[in-house]
Amino acid sequence: MRLPKFVKENQFVAHYRKILPFVKPYWVRALIAVCITIPIGAMDAVIAWSLKPYMDVVMFEQRASSLEMSLIPLLIIAFSSCQSLMNYVATYLNTWVGQKITQDVKIRLFDKLLHYNAAFFDTKNSGDILYRFNKDADSACGGLLSNMKLFTTRLFSSLALIGVLFYNSWQLAIVAVIVLLGALYPLTTVRKKIKSIMDKTVFSGSAVITHYNEAFNGNRVVTSYNLYDYLNFRFKETLRSVFKLGMKMVQRTGMMSPMMHFIVSLGIAAVIWLGSYLIVTKQITPGNFVSFITALIMLYNPIKSIGNNFNSVQMSFLAMDRMFKILESVPNIHNRDHAKPLKKVKDFIEYKDVCFEYIEGRPVLKNINLKIKCGQTIAFVGNSGGGKTTLVNLLPRFYDITSGSITIDGQDVRDFELNSLRAQIAIVFQDNFLFSGTIRENILLGRDDVSPKQINAAIKAACLEEFIAGLELGLDTQIGERGVLLSGGQKQRIAIARAFIKNAPIVILDEATSALDNKSEAVVQQAIDNLMKDRTVFIIAHRLSTVKNADKIVVVNYGEIVESGTHDQLLKKENSIYGSLYKTQLK
Numbered sequence: 001m002r003l004p005k006f007v008k009e010n011q012f013v014a015h016y017r018k019i020l021p022f023v024k025p026y027w028v029r030a031l032i033a034v035c036i037t038i039p040i041g042a043m044d045a046v047i048a049w050s051l052k053p054y055m056d057v058v059m060f061e062q063r064a065s066s067l068e069m070s071l072i073p074l075l076i077i078a079f080s081s082c083q084s085l086m087n088y089v090a091t092y093l094n095t096w097v098g099q100k101i102t103q104d105v106k107i108r109l110f111d112k113l114l115h116y117n118a119a120f121f122d123t124k125n126s127g128d129i130l131y132r133f134n135k136d137a138d139s140a141c142g143g144l145l146s147n148m149k150l151f152t153t154r155l156f157s158s159l160a161l162i163g164v165l166f167y168n169s170w171q172l173a174i175v176a177v178i179v180l181l182g183a184l185y186p187l188t189t190v191r192k193k194i195k196s197i198m199d200k201t202v203f204s205g206s207a208v209i210t211h212y213n214e215a216f217n218g219n220r221v222v223t224s225y226n227l228y229d230y231l232n233f234r235f236k237e238t239l240r241s242v243f244k245l246g247m248k249m250v251q252r253t254g255m256m257s258p259m260m261h262f263i264v265s266l267g268i269a270a271v272i273w274l275g276s277y278l279i280v281t282k283q284i285t286p287g288n289f290v291s292f293i294t295a296l297i298m299l300y301n302p303i304k305s306i307g308n309n310f311n312s313v314q315m316s317f318l319a320m321d322r323m324f325k326i327l328e329s330v331p332n333i334h335n336r337d338h339a340k341p342l343k344k345v346k347d348f349i350e351y352k353d354v355c356f357e358y359i360e361g362r363p364v365l366k367n368i369n370l371k372i373k374c375g376q377t378i379a380f381v382g383n384s385g386g387g388k389t390t391l392v393n394l395l396p397r398f399y400d401i402t403s404g405s406i407t408i409d410g411q412d413v414r415d416f417e418l419n420s421l422r423a424q425i426a427i428v429f430q431d432n433f434l435f436s437g438t439i440r441e442n443i444l445l446g447r448d449d450v451s452p453k454q455i456n457a458a459i460k461a462a463c464l465e466e467f468i469a470g471l472e473l474g475l476d477t478q479i480g481e482r483g484v485l486l487s488g489g490q491k492q493r494i495a496i497a498r499a500f501i502k503n504a505p506i507v508i509l510d511e512a513t514s515a516l517d518n519k520s521e522a523v524v525q526q527a528i529d530n531l532m533k534d535r536t537v538f539i540i541a542h543r544l545s546t547v548k549n550a551d552k553i554v555v556v557n558y559g560e561i562v563e564s565g566t567h568d569q570l571l572k573k574e575n576s577i578y579g580s581l582y583k584t585q586l587k
Helices: 011-042 044-060 066-114 118-122 126-168 170-217 219-224 228-253 256-280 286-327 388-393 418-423 439-444 452-461 465-469 488-502 518-532 567-572 577-586
Strands: 348-356 365-373 377-381 403-408 425-428 506-510 536-540 552-557 560-565
Touching: 011 044, 011 066, 011 126, 011 286, 044 066, 044 126, 044 286, 066 126, 066 286, 126 170, 126 286, 170 219, 170 228, 170 256, 170 286, 256 286, 348 388, 365 388, 365 536, 365 560, 377 388, 388 506, 388 536, 418 425, 425 488, 425 518, 439 452, 439 488, 452 465, 452 488, 452 518, 488 518, 506 518, 552 567, 552 577, 560 567, 560 577, 567 577
Parallel strands: 377 536, 377 552, 425 506, 506 536
Antiparallel strands: 348 365, 348 403, 552 560
């Protein structure tokens, strides 16, 4: 169903239309919360309306009984108490619904974050991620719902109070409504004024979070290099930028509330002047006038500060714009239509004329042609930054190639379902990421279908038996965030154990031993040798002594394959680049 053009252009309707799917599971409570605001707002008019008979009969004519004199104040107390109770219920329900919606949105955003491809993370910092995927959800959902309660309450309060105004004097009411519209007009320019500043504020806010993350994750570098003054200076510069943006926001929007205050004051003065004339000419009673002024002040007072509330609503709208931009985005690397599951790797993997570039116009790989039979071990060596890691990262589709094709058993990897493709590949990185938790959790990675026998076999194959046996809690030992309580060799062996549990037919070893000392390397190398048995293996290595036994060694320099062959073949080759590298390392 297509919406009318005017509805599409209304940002309020557009934003609530987008968030409606998140509201649906809680629509009963949300509806009750909105409905309660109707009597909450309408009850404001009761006080103003009741003053007319009270002033006319009690104060001016002085002919009311003691019961009549006390009845109206008692009714005002009763209505105010009822209003306060309903206000509490509305606040509770709005908060409950708001928190639930925020929670659901964050789950969707987190899921979206997990499925972004590597190129997305290459261009983002941690602060930007935290701000856009966490804080924007709080601002968008929580802020919008709390302000919706405020505005719906004010709306029905205003309608009821305007009714009281016209009940007491239509002449004065027309003046009051004209002034009201004039006071609200500046709100129409708020979004344009704050949008550019908000975009810069998000950037600066994410930079502040990044500083905290760097101070936490880089604490040892900070200490060893005495970077206290340097990082303090950078932090102060970022805060100074945030301060300037905050002051710009005040400069652009701060005058709205004083301007509205001034316009409202003109309206009250005009009403008093005209009201005095109407009383003298007997067109209204003093009770009408007192009731009108009370209703007018109750109507105008919130208007004086509504500019600040409207600012926060617009900020919620802008946060929602960013939030839904993320939710509606499609990662560059995703399943093609009619993608098939990859059930088994049978014969070979082939790179055909593969070219790749991270930045357009700057090729990283150029016309790579390579065929790997299942069960073979292929080693990639060459100059640093030559494209070795990029070449193997294209197989599990961390990135998609610029041109050419990568096939498994003759089928392009882009035609396979991503999850099934990656299920066939286990990777041991140079710096393996470990999650906070226990050794067991980091080996199993959420799998609950692994038997104790399989776990023990993986631990033994990864050469972890002796290490785990020496721990009081064994596999249930906490390792700290990022495995900070473990040595480099222990981290690598846990990563190898998780690769054993995955039991994938293809294994990628990306500099898996380059950061280790000789003793740790020997133990990890034994674990790697166990992992390589009966699998297709891709090895990236700088230490050429670790690749001598590979079925094929491929030398990659500056994005091109310049040599390939076995260790012995390349050593015998005249002017061999591999031979030169090998002899240099032996020396």
